[in-house]
Amino acid sequence: MIKVVVAGALGKMGQESCKAVLNAEGMELVGAMDCKEFHGSIGSFLGKPEVNIQISNNIEQVLLELKPDVLIDFTRPGVVQENIELALKHGVRPVIGTTGMAASEIEGFIKSASEKKIGGLIVPNFAIGALLMIKFATEAAKYFPNVEIIELHHDQKMDAPSGTALKTAESIASVRGNMSQGMPSEFEKIDGARGGDFEGMKIHSIRLPGFVAHQEVIFGGTGQTLSIRHDSIARESFMPGLILAVRKVMSLDHMVYGLENILFE
Known part of the structure; x- marks a missing residue:
């Protein structure tokens, strides 16, 4: 079972990501994070009261306590960089859908992931x-x-x-x-x-x-x-590619920029 947390869970792409993971075979949504103030569960936000996962704004605490396999990030530039650093620090595989990072930042994360031998994906488009x-x-x-x-x-x-x-x-x-x-x-x-x-x-x-x-x-x-x-x-168009990315990243020991580099290999 692949344990997944989603950062930016209250955003439009974050919501779709949570629903996709909840519906995917062999995956478990264990955490949801967002910088917005929301006291409650992601299930209540999505209209799924049976999903009792509390939304947190402390990513490091979530990574330490839940020990997920994968971090899905749909946040924003300025936030995603720290999330990637924390994921790599704690041995969590980042799957990044947030765009707007500089090429030099992406190159730095690719180098860091390779040094740590941690799989990761930075994906401009999951469709x-x-x-x-x-x-x-x-x-x-x-x-x-x-x-x-x-x-x-x-x-x-x-x-x-x-x-x-x-x-x-x-x-x-x-x-x-x-x-x-x-x-x-x-x-x-x-x-x-x-x-x-x-x-x-x-x-x-x-x-x-x-x-x-x-x-x-x-x-x-x-x-x-x-x-x-x-x-x-519709944003659902990105979800098959996202679920594919979560599965693929489990077998990587380095970070890849662009889903096409593993889809068409």
């Missing part, structure tokens, strides 16, 4: 369809190197561009390199109109109510265009 989008886009970039990325998320998302967009751009750059696109003499009449730049490709972030998580990768070639798009229309 299997999104991982396939990145895989297909990377293949397409070999033939269509001119590309731009548009990502669309709900207006409560803190970081931009999304972790998925950055992972897509990194993967594309691995096959096409840094390449100048478009008219060299172009200029912006409004700062930021052309989006952010990553290795020569533009990334555009949209934040509006009504969206969950969506991305389109648009390629341009001579007399043709190619679009690869993925849409998560």
Whole structure:
């Protein structure tokens, strides 16, 4: 039985994570943490009064007392870093869905996990369809190197561009390199109109109510265009990948960045 605790349990992704673990065979939700003030059980919050797991705001105490196998984290930048450090300190395998960490921070955690021989996963997107989008886009970039990325998320998302967009751009750059696109003499009449730049490709972030998580990768070639798009229309779309990650991390002795690196191996 894999013992799991969830950090950020009162958030939308945290709630879905708790429900997914509760419903998963061979897993046990043993703890729920959140920095919000809530006196009661996660079961009462989820409408499952039979789940009598009290919500805590002290992660180190939870890790020490419950000794879980896995920590699922859907918190926020500035919080997730300490949670990862504490998980590794106490021999708990972190499965991280929080985005917004710097590349240098991710590299540091990968090094630390390897030194401690503790498995871990940092996953920008748990949706299997999104991982396939990145895989297909990377293949397409070999033939269509001119590309731009548009990502669309709900207006409560803190970081931009999304972790998925950055992972897509990194993967594309691995096959096409840094390449100048478009008219060299172009200029912006409004700062930021052309989006952010990553290795020569533009990334555009949209934040509006009504969206969950969506991305389109648009390629341009001579007399043709190619679009690869993925849409998560509900947060449940991330749960099969999350449960897969929890199972997979039990057999790792190092930290992996991106679920595709174990899904497509």
